[in-house]
Amino acid sequence: MMPPSRERYHTVVVGAGIVGLFTAYHLARAGVGPVLVVDRGFLSGGASGRNGGGVRQQWETAATVRLARESVDAYRRFGGEFGYNIWFRQGGYLFLAESPNELERLRRVRTVVEREGLRSRELTRSEIPRYANGLELDGVVGGTFLQSDGTLYPFPAIWGLYETVRSLGVEVLLGAEATGVSASQGKVRGLHLATGPVATDAVVNAAGGWSSEFSRRCGLAPSNTPTRHEILATEPLKPFLDPMVVRLSDGLYFSQTMRGEIVGGLTLSHPPGTAPGMPSSARFLRAMSRALTQLVPRLATLGILRAWSGFYDDTPDGLPLIGEDPRLIGFFQANGFGGHGFMLAPASTRRVAQAVLGQPSDLDPALFGPGRFLGPPRERPVEGAQLG
Numbered sequence: 001m002m003p004p005s006r007e008r009y010h011t012v013v014v015g016a017g018i019v020g021l022f023t024a025y026h027l028a029r030a031g032v033g034p035v036l037v038v039d040r041g042f043l044s045g046g047a048s049g050r051n052g053g054g055v056r057q058q059w060e061t062a063a064t065v066r067l068a069r070e071s072v073d074a075y076r077r078f079g080g081e082f083g084y085n086i087w088f089r090q091g092g093y094l095f096l097a098e099s100p101n102e103l104e105r106l107r108r109v110r111t112v113v114e115r116e117g118l119r120s121r122e123l124t125r126s127e128i129p130r131y132a133n134g135l136e137l138d139g140v141v142g143g144t145f146l147q148s149d150g151t152l153y154p155f156p157a158i159w160g161l162y163e164t165v166r167s168l169g170v171e172v173l174l175g176a177e178a179t180g181v182s183a184s185q186g187k188v189r190g191l192h193l194a195t196g197p198v199a200t201d202a203v204v205n206a207a208g209g210w211s212s213e214f215s216r217r218c219g220l221a222p223s224n225t226p227t228r229h230e231i232l233a234t235e236p237l238k239p240f241l242d243p244m245v246v247r248l249s250d251g252l253y254f255s256q257t258m259r260g261e262i263v264g265g266l267t268l269s270h271p272p273g274t275a276p277g278m279p280s281s282a283r284f285l286r287a288m289s290r291a292l293t294q295l296v297p298r299l300a301t302l303g304i305l306r307a308w309s310g311f312y313d314d315t316p317d318g319l320p321l322i323g324e325d326p327r328l329i330g331f332f333q334a335n336g337f338g339g340h341g342f343m344l345a346p347a348s349t350r351r352v353a354q355a356v357l358g359q360p361s362d363l364d365p366a367l368f369g370p371g372r373f374l375g376p377p378r379e380r381p382v383e384g385a386q387l388g
C-alpha cells in the first residue's frame with residue numbers, strides 16, 4: 001500500500017464512495033487544499049457500486065425533499081460537469097398502495113412534495129397502466145407518481161467524480177485503511193492509517209455501512225447501524241418500463257435499465273452488522289422472484305443474471321447524519337443515509353463541505369445534526385418513507 005504523499009492535509013475523507021468523493025469535490029471546488037481521500041477497498045466496492053440507481057424526491061420530510069431536489073438538478077448536470085454520461089433518465093417513481101392505510105401514507109408524502117413545488121400525481125388503479133404497463137394490479141388500490149424522479153447508472157458517477165477530484169488536486173488512496181484518529185483537547189489532530197499517521201484538523205467519516213465501526217474506532221458511540229440488503233439483475237428484455245416501481249407492502253422495488261435488465265430488490269430482514277459480509281441468499285432469490293413475477297407476470301420466464309448485496313446505513317429516525325460531531329471538534333459525520341445515499345449525495349455533501357469550512361448551513365441540526373441522539377430521548381420528526 002502506498003503511503004500518502006504529504007505529512008499534513010487540510011481534510012482527510014474516509015471512504016471513496018459517492019459521499020466521500022462528492023465531499024472531496026465540493027472541498028476542492030472551494031479551493032481548500034490539500035485534500036486526501038482514503039478507502040480500504042476498491043472503487044465502488046461499497047454500497048455506491050451495489051445499489052439500485054434510484055433517485056427520488058418523494059419524502060415525508062420537507063428538508064429531505066429539498067436535498068433530493070437539489071441532487072436531481074446536480075445529476076442532470078453531471079455529464080457536463082464531470083464528463084461522464086450517467087444515463088440519468090427521469091422516467092418517474094411509481095409507488096403502489098394495497099390498502100387505504102398505505103394510500104393515506106402516500107398522500108401524506110404527496111402533500112409535502114407538492115408543498116415543495118413538485119407536481120406529483122395520485123393515481124387510481126385504472127390510471128396506473130398509463131405510467132407502467134404489464135403490471136398485475138389485483139390488490140392495488142392506487143398509487144402516486146412523480147415524473148422528475150428517475151434512475152441512473154451508479155458506476156459512471158463514481159468514475160466521473162474520481163477522475164474529476166484527482167484533476168482538481170485531491171489525492172485518492174485506495175487500499176488504505178483508516179484505523180482511528182489522534183485527538184487532544186477534544187480536537188482532531190490527525191488520522192491513523194495502516195502505513196502510519198497523517199496530520200489533519202478535519203476528518204470526514206464517509207465510510208457508508210462501516211461508518212459506525214469507524215466512529216467506534218475513534219472513540220465515539222455511533223447512532224447508526226448497518227443492515228444488509230439484497231438486490232438482483234435479470235437478463236435483458238425489450239424495454240417496456242419507464243418508472244422505478246415501488247410497492248409499499250413489502251418494499252419491492254424495480255426498474256428497467258437502458259440495457260433492458262430488470263434491477264431491483266425487496267426488504268428482507270437480516271441481522272444488523274457487517275460481520276457476515278455481503279453474500280446473496282436463496283431466501284432472497286425465492287422471495288424476490290415470487291414478488292416480482294406476481295406483480296409483473298411477463299417476467300416469469302426470465303433468467304436472473306446476477307444477485308448481490310450491500311449495506312444500508314440506518315439511523316433511528318431515518319435521516320442522515322450530516323455535520324460536525326459535537327463530541328469531537330474536527331470530526332465530521334457524512335453517513336446514516338439508509339438505502340438512499342446515492343440520491344441525496346450531491347446536495348448533502350455540499351453541506352458536509354460547508355461544515356468543514358465553518359460556513360453556515362441551511363440544514364436544521366435537530367433533523368440532521370450528528371448530536372441529535374445525544375442526551376435524553378425526546379420526540380423528533382421521523383423520515384418514514386424508507387422505500388425503494
Ligand SMILES: Cc1cc2nc3c(=O)[nH]c(=O)nc-3n(C[C@H](O)[C@H](O)[C@H](O)COP(=O)(O)OP(=O)(O)OC[C@H]3O[C@@H](n4cnc5c(N)ncnc54)[C@H](O)[C@@H]3O)c2cc1C
Binds near residue numbers: 046388
Ligand atoms: C442493495 C442496495 C440498494 C440501494 N439502492 C439505492 C438506490 O436506489 N438509490 C440510492 O440513492 N441509494 C441506494 N442505496 C444506498 C446507497 O447505495 C448508499 O447510501 C450510498 O452508496 C452510500 O455511499 P457512501 O459513499 O456513504 O458509502 P459506500 O459507497 O459504502 O462507501 C464507503 C467506503 O468506505 C470505505 N471504508 C469503510 N471503512 C473504511 C476505513 N476504516 N478506512 C478506509 N475506508 C473505509 C469502504 O471500503 C467503502 O468503499 C442502496 C444500497 C444498497 C445496499
